[in-house]
Amino acid sequence: MSQQCHTSADILKGSWYPPHQYHQHDQEKGMHISSTLPLDESPPKKAKVVICGGGMVGTSLLYHLAELGWGSDTVLVDQARIGAASSWRGSGFLGGVKLIKTEMNILRTSKKLVKELSEAGHDTGWKQCGSLHLARTRNRMTHFRKMKAIAEARGTECYMLTPEEVAKKCDILHTSDILGGMWVPKDGACDPYKLCYTLLKLAIEKGTHVVEKCQVTRIIVHNQRAVAVETTKGIIECDYVINTGGLWARNVGQLTEPHVKVPVHPAEHYFLYTYPIEEIDPQMPAIRDPDGNIYLREYNGGLMGGGFEKWAKPAFEHGILPDDVEERDQLEDWDHFHILLKEMLHRIPVMKNAVLGRLYNTAYGFSPDHRWIIGMSPELSNYFVATALRSGGSNAAGGIGSLLADWIVSGISPMDAYDLDILRFLPAHNNRRFLLDRVREVPGLHYGIAFPFGDCETGRCIRMSPIFPKLKAAGAVFGQVMGYERPSYFDPAKSLDSKDAGDSEHSEHSAPFHMAYSDTWTKPHWFDFAGQEYAACRERVAILDYSSFAKFDIWSKGNEVVQALQYLCSNDVDIPVGGIIHTGMQNSHGGYENDCSLARIAPNHYMMIAPSIQQTRCSTWLKRNLPGDGSVVMSDVTSMYTAICLMGPLARCVLSELTDIDLSTKAFPFFSFKELDVGLANSIRAMNLTHTGELGWVLYIPNEYGLHVYNNLVSIGKKYGMRHAGYYAMRSLRIEKFYAFWGQDLDSTTTPLECGRGFRVKLNKDIDFIGREALVQQKKEGVKRLYVQLQLEDHDIEVDPWAWGGEPIYRDDRFVGVTTTTGYGYTLQNLVCLGFVRNFNEKGEMDFVTPEYVMAGNYEVDIGGVRYSATVRLRSPTLPTKFPEPQLDRYLATRISS
Known part of the structure; x- marks a missing residue:
């Protein structure tokens, strides 16, 4: 029986499965780019940039480099035929709303590019049909309200709709089970194939070189730089290599020595096309039904639908990827697709009578945390990566291509993209078995609700x-x-x-x-647990595991390490042996590349402690900026030490029973270091600081002693009421104390003068350091944002949605910034928000900000569309202490004698 005689309903009943045949898209009838555009037979012998991979992002990068004047110096090579359908296939969605600013900017840039190309007369298939996001649950509606709040604050038009209003926007939708939706009218869709063809055509017209059926066999490395790309059609000497290999990106990374680690694994992704349906409006909105894990759009008079199932199927599980891109398509698995098809037919009932074209099962690359991967690799200083775009290439490729092209040409990233940077991963994340385990879960995160502290269940331990x-x-x-x-x-x-x-x-x-x-978006179920741990940290004593902190030993034979760190660090690191200094490592613009503590172990030896998420980034920055002659040695010792923090006014009591060292304030002052014995263990590095402003010590214990020291601390701690505490309690402590953390509050665009840390910068000393010139200039001109603490005034923590970060901040009814970190202050007894305040003029440009400007305004924080008034601070609040010093001494005497 022919395919045209059967419908989606037949499949759902299980009575028929369509044969394996192509849907009738012009671009998939065998037409190849080489027959319509002048491609190169072989690559040039030299180029500035070699792009490895001719998919969506590779094509976009080629176009943007050509636009910046590097056309004749750029070559794109692909192992297959350029324009193979599976490499340029996708949903075609353009736009959408993201809570993360960088991702939102990338989406905006992609949409703007397609609109401009369309307005210039190029055929990209662009249509401004709007996007309609559906919600079946209250939590999803709250998520949409949060997205709408930040999108509107940043200039994107958004509307919340009732079910009735949703039905009016698209009358073929079944709406009885939804609570509402979000409408983004200026979003649209394009034809991914036409878009990529247009970008490629325009790039070639500007002199770029494009070579198909040209497989990369090796990338030649010299002095930690890629110097040439060896292909089946010759060797290309180059200044930069860009890995845009998609699901092959990990394999391309293994063509260098040392390997560039690109943690990507393919998973199956499904696209279902139908033949034209009479009821379908050509201007039908792009539909996203995340609670059903599906998306749908009009395509050639019919429907195109796909989805991100809760648990996906890995592709090429044995790690052997095909050389031919055409083999990227897998056999259809209608049983696996059944749950998505059922949701599609439920959402658009007229689809039940649609004649099917084809179900595509195409492998796409996914990262371990589901986000895109971009940036300069940690292994090589001229090797960039842009991959893990999932099936959303058209939505992301334009923006990512623009960002990377600007980065390569200017030498500086145009925006901070920590959440997307390849430096957020460790070599462990590139383990194939880990990726295989994680990729089963990752696609399902795409339509998950972005609850706070989201985590994965796979790839643990x-x-x-x-x-x-x-x-x-x-x-x-x-x-x-x-x-x-x-x-x-x-x-x-x-x-x-x-x-x-x-x-x-x-x-x-x-x-x-x-x-x-x-x-939940409201009061979390762990609220009381974290509160009790918080109380122990402030009023008694608590024990915390700090082992995840990044740790580095840096030393030299002579004074070279001091000179090197003076240049890398913005604070004066030439402190006495036994001292600890908190410092930033700034880039040339004065922004934070690292935020760390340095303990001076010996005259020529320092131990650096950095945030956990900075382990790869910090290591890479040190390697690239320490002297290249080997006079200064850096070793990542993160995995060598168990780090235990004793926090609270009674921490001294517990520790003093296990060591012979005098722990009095005079003998062991705050921000100092000593090596001591604890119990039967020795060589323990003890630092008198807690990273939260509370009293206490962090003990860096050689791993073989870790369990012994822990057991002794817990045993002694019982009589002092010691409690275990976790990250949530620590987070509340530091937010209440107005402590900024890198990756949450600080990034590579934040300067010390903007976050109240100017006192930690050695501008008053005649010592050069990276970023000094920029900070001197900023101090002279003024700053355009200031770090603030906001305490909500009229917020009810029991019933109102909580601020979890990313909420718009308003001053005198004008948008001035976004919260970075938020949490409940158990002493202040209210939600506390940290963030930056700016001063936008009538043109939307940032003017200079002063403390007087900040303190003069009336503030509100928008949580899901409801604004809550807030008081503002520029300094840490003074919090009451449970034990003043005399009272503490009496307490200790009583406890010890008993």
């Missing part, structure tokens, strides 16, 4: 401190950061002492321990 089993037994509920299992909070009911400890609310895919989650 990669990195654990030696005390992990003890923490698990104590009731730890774990989150993961840079592969480390880190306690988020402790639930006594989940400890080994509890009869409920064996219960697990997680799925078959989860690890055999309790994982943290937050499935």
